[in-house]
Amino acid sequence: MADYQVKDLSLSERGQNKINWAWQYMPSLQFLYNKYKDSQPFKGATIAACLHLEAKTANLLITLTKLGATVAACGSNPLSTQDEICAALAKNGVHVYSHRGMTTDEYFNYVRKVLSYKPNVIIDDGADVVATIHKEFTDLIPNILGGSEETTSGVKRLRAMNSQGVLKFPMIDVNDALSKYLFDNRYGTGQSVWDGFIRTTNMIVAGKTVVIAGYGWCGRGAAMRAAGNGAHVIITEVDPHKACEALMDGFRVMSMEEAAPLGDIFLTLTGNIHVIRREHIERMKSGVVLGNAGHFDVEISKPDLSALSDHVEKLRDNIDAYIMRDGRRINLLGEGRLTNLACADGHPIEIMDLSFSLQLESALHIFTHKLKPGLYPVPAETDRAVMESKLAALGVNIDSMTEEQIEYMKGWQE
Numbered sequence: 001m002a003d004y005q006v007k008d009l010s011l012s013e014r015g016q017n018k019i020n021w022a023w024q025y026m027p028s029l030q031f032l033y034n035k036y037k038d039s040q041p042f043k044g045a046t047i048a049a050c051l052h053l054e055a056k057t058a059n060l061l062i063t064l065t066k067l068g069a070t071v072a073a074c075g076s077n078p079l080s081t082q083d084e085i086c087a088a089l090a091k092n093g094v095h096v097y098s099h100r101g102m103t104t105d106e107y108f109n110y111v112r113k114v115l116s117y118k119p120n121v122i123i124d125d126g127a128d129v130v131a132t133i134h135k136e137f138t139d140l141i142p143n144i145l146g147g148s149e150e151t152t153s154g155v156k157r158l159r160a161m162n163s164q165g166v167l168k169f170p171m172i173d174v175n176d177a178l179s180k181y182l183f184d185n186r187y188g189t190g191q192s193v194w195d196g197f198i199r200t201t202n203m204i205v206a207g208k209t210v211v212i213a214g215y216g217w218c219g220r221g222a223a224m225r226a227a228g229n230g231a232h233v234i235i236t237e238v239d240p241h242k243a244c245e246a247l248m249d250g251f252r253v254m255s256m257e258e259a260a261p262l263g264d265i266f267l268t269l270t271g272n273i274h275v276i277r278r279e280h281i282e283r284m285k286s287g288v289v290l291g292n293a294g295h296f297d298v299e300i301s302k303p304d305l306s307a308l309s310d311h312v313e314k315l316r317d318n319i320d321a322y323i324m325r326d327g328r329r330i331n332l333l334g335e336g337r338l339t340n341l342a343c344a345d346g347h348p349i350e351i352m353d354l355s356f357s358l359q360l361e362s363a364l365h366i367f368t369h370k371l372k373p374g375l376y377p378v379p380a381e382t383d384r385a386v387m388e389s390k391l392a393a394l395g396v397n398i399d400s401m402t403e404e405q406i407e408y409m410k411g412w413q414e
């Protein structure tokens with residue numbers, strides 16, 4: 001069995017059951033496993049993965065080991081790690097280092113532990129592994145063929161590193177593949193953020209005023225599903241195009257200052273910092289629920305919540321009620337960390353089947369091509385193949401262009 005640091009190995013059966021449940025609904029990943037199992041294309045790969053350690057991720061990591069890789073993994077967020085999944089991963093030969101509720105120091109120590117395997121391929125979610133290598137472990141860089149990044153906030157950091165000329169190995173931007181953001185960010189977040197809210201609060205969404213900060217891919221999904229659940233939706237934005245799009249999608253658009261006294265539920269999905277802060281919290285009604293689904297726990301200002309409050313009460317798991325000095329209760333879900341992962345199981349299985357198929361193919365691309373340092377898109381044929389395998393699994397046929405149509409589309413004289 002692999003070396004590991006997990007909370008309790010005896011939880012592994014429960015974890016394995018969750019992993020087996022998810023595997024049934026991951027046809028694209030199953031397809032890739034069957035395609036590559038004989039050739040073992042990851043033989044010689046040592047993969048360092050920093051991902052949300054839940055059942056779908058476990059299927060990616062186990063598949064990689066079954067295809068020949070040595071895999072060392074840590075959780076990418078203190079509250080998204082599921083201890084039973086870590087236990088099952090350890091039993092499946094993954095070198096896993098994480099536990100739910102880890103501190104920031106423990107988190108970075110787990111990242112360092114994963115890097116002690118001297119990886120040649122990285123799978124990152126938020127770019128902490130890549131940043132840690134560039135800050136603390138530059139000696140590993142010559143051995144690293146490259147990696148892939150899962151999320152918008154991680155890609156933002158990689159773009160900054162790339163434009164400053166400091167990114168020392170190639171990274172594939174999985175987030176911006178069509179098979180990723182159109183589904184994972186939009187429909188995945190759209191469903192799972194409400195799954196997290198409903199499970200955690202046991203409250204109704206219908207009839208509530210929901211304020212969604214950010215009308216990007218995640219915000220669109222969350223707003224769409226809030227409306228579908230019968231909420232009145234208000235959007236806040238900083239981008240005039242997105243704001244106008246939200247307006248034309250039928251939502252009210254206003255500043256956070258205007259929305260603060262109106263909302264019952266607030267969700268931040270911006271990838272930005274302190275989107276909800278002191279001047280907004282001061283105007284909110286008692287009993288409101290605040291949740292974040294952006295990658296980092298900085299979108300809702302926890303320092304401002306603490307500064308304005310007298311004490312914190314906990315009546316249910318994953319809800320901190322900040323009791324303001326004026327007596328109002330402001331409820332924060334999952335310590336302001338990704339609501340869908342801290343308070344639920346993350347995106348639906350069928351969605352992560354797509355994202356993790358892209359991750360597997362991207363890791364293979366990195367391992368089998370000698371790319372120069374930089375940020376690369378997922379190869380278009382890979383993006384298309386993942387979507388085609390999804391449609392095939394769903395039994396959906398689409399048309400192909402006729403020769404005449406192909407020629408027509410190339411022309412200009414009509």
Ligand code: NAI
Pocket residue numbers: 151152153154181184185189213214215216217218219236237238239242269270271272275293294295296338339340347
């Ligand atoms: P995006 O770039 O498509 O959208 C972000 C939107 O927020 C943009 O329209 C931007 O104009 C807006 N925004 C920025 N600052 C703002 C502010 N102060 N007030 C209001 N709006 C503001 O990004 P995407 O893909 O929607 O991702 C958003 C965040 O969610 C990122 O941190 C990403 O990493 C994370 N994410 C989380 C997932 C989850 O499972 N919870 C899944 C995928 C992404």
